[in-house]
Amino acid sequence: MSAPAPVPPAQDAGEIERVLFEIKQVIVGQDRMLERMVVGLLAKGHLLIEGVPGVAKTLAVETLASTVGASFARLQFTPDLVPADIVGTRVYRQGKDAFDTELGPIFANFVLTDEINRAPAKVQSALLEVMAEQQVSIGGKTYPMPRPFLVMATQNPIESEGVYPLPEAQRDRFLMKILVDYPTPAEEREIVYRMGVSPPTAATVIQAADLVRLQDTASKVFVHHALVDYVVRVVVATRHPTEHGLPDVAGWVSYGASPRASLGLIAAARALALIRGRDYVLPQDVLDIAADVL
Incomplete structure (x- = not known):
């Protein structure tokens, strides 16, 4: 079948x-x-x-x-x-x-x-x-x-x-x-x-079963490896702002984001891309959702 x-x-x-x-x-x-x-x-x-x-x-x-x-x-x-x-x-x-x-x-x-x-x-x-x-x-x-x-x-x-x-x-x-x-x-x-x-x-x-299908679809939205690297660099920069050329931000950050933030950013960007009718993630999706996740 x-x-x-x-x-x-x-x-x-x-x-x-x-x-x-x-x-x-x-x-x-x-x-x-x-x-x-x-x-x-x-x-x-x-x-x-x-x-x-x-x-x-x-x-x-x-x-x-x-x-x-x-x-x-x-x-x-x-x-x-x-x-x-x-x-x-x-x-x-x-x-x-x-x-x-x-x-x-x-x-x-x-x-x-x-x-x-x-x-x-x-x-x-x-x-x-x-x-x-x-x-x-x-x-x-x-x-x-x-x-x-x-x-x-x-x-x-x-x-x-x-x-x-x-x-x-x-x-x-x-x-x-x-x-x-x-x-x-x-x-x-x-x-x-x-x-x-x-x-x-x-x-x-829609029904709950349709929503489960949409969740599974969102988890399979394509993310380019270069975009994954970009997300990881953003999250790492929250841990050491000064070392990443962000001395003005250092005073506003008590603790850097955990690896859970990297996973969350990718998952949220995938969902946002699906809402916008795409099966791939753009850098703009990450930018639009980053403040809410971090």
């Missing part, structure tokens, strides 16, 4: 454009945030989103989940949260005289963790372990996460009391950090008109 014919990059880009178009029926503005969310989704990388309350972070993630026919869960992090509240636990059933496993809300395709910096370190570590391992062990049994699986964590930059800031080692687990700004006055007027009467809803335009 012959293998199915490969899908042209333009057709894949068309499917992605349909997803973005449907999201924009609900979300006004925030084009950069929406594109970066789709990049993270295609690159199988988790996202850290930082912005003040009310700039559509939660609504954007929920809308993205609905457009691809995927399950969605929202976790509101608080100081009294424990790991079992997220991943699940063993529960004793008195009538059955046995223990049952109750899986936590983390078992969804799209997981939004609101205000991740409000949860204690033990909960943050449990979440990051699930992100890295793509599975949860409860009572000696392993439960794999559904595919696709994407965690988007938000944090509020204006709160300083009662928070547990993410250590650098844990922030490094996220593919990108996305800074979300206020909408423009024109966009805010459109928000008032669009949301004031009957808020719009997004239709499902």
Whole structure:
């Protein structure tokens, strides 16, 4: 039996454009945030989103989940949260005289963790372990996460009391950090008109299986070896700015990027190239995504 014919990059880009178009029926503005969310989704990388309350972070993630026919869960992090509240636990059933496993809300395709910096370190570590391992062990049994699986964590930059800031080692687990700004006055007027009467809803335009195929396609986008060398040089320059002719940057860099940044840059650039309808990466793709990854 012959293998199915490969899908042209333009057709894949068309499917992605349909997803973005449907999201924009609900979300006004925030084009950069929406594109970066789709990049993270295609690159199988988790996202850290930082912005003040009310700039559509939660609504954007929920809308993205609905457009691809995927399950969605929202976790509101608080100081009294424990790991079992997220991943699940063993529960004793008195009538059955046995223990049952109750899986936590983390078992969804799209997981939004609101205000991740409000949860204690033990909960943050449990979440990051699930992100890295793509599975949860409860009572000696392993439960794999559904595919696709994407965690988007938000944090509020204006709160300083009662928070547990993410250590650098844990922030490094996220593919990108996305800074979300206020909408423009024109966009805010459109928000008032669009949301004031009957808020719009997004239709499902692709299925989760289609998204998994797009993820696999993105991972195979061609990257020239010279571009790989360029990415590695950029990442190495963050570790020793002065040695690479960047003395002005040295004062702004506390620690250089890890090898995970090189992998993340390549994966994100591949996803961005696919969104733009190409099956190969250009240097401009790396430049456009580098600030969010690094």
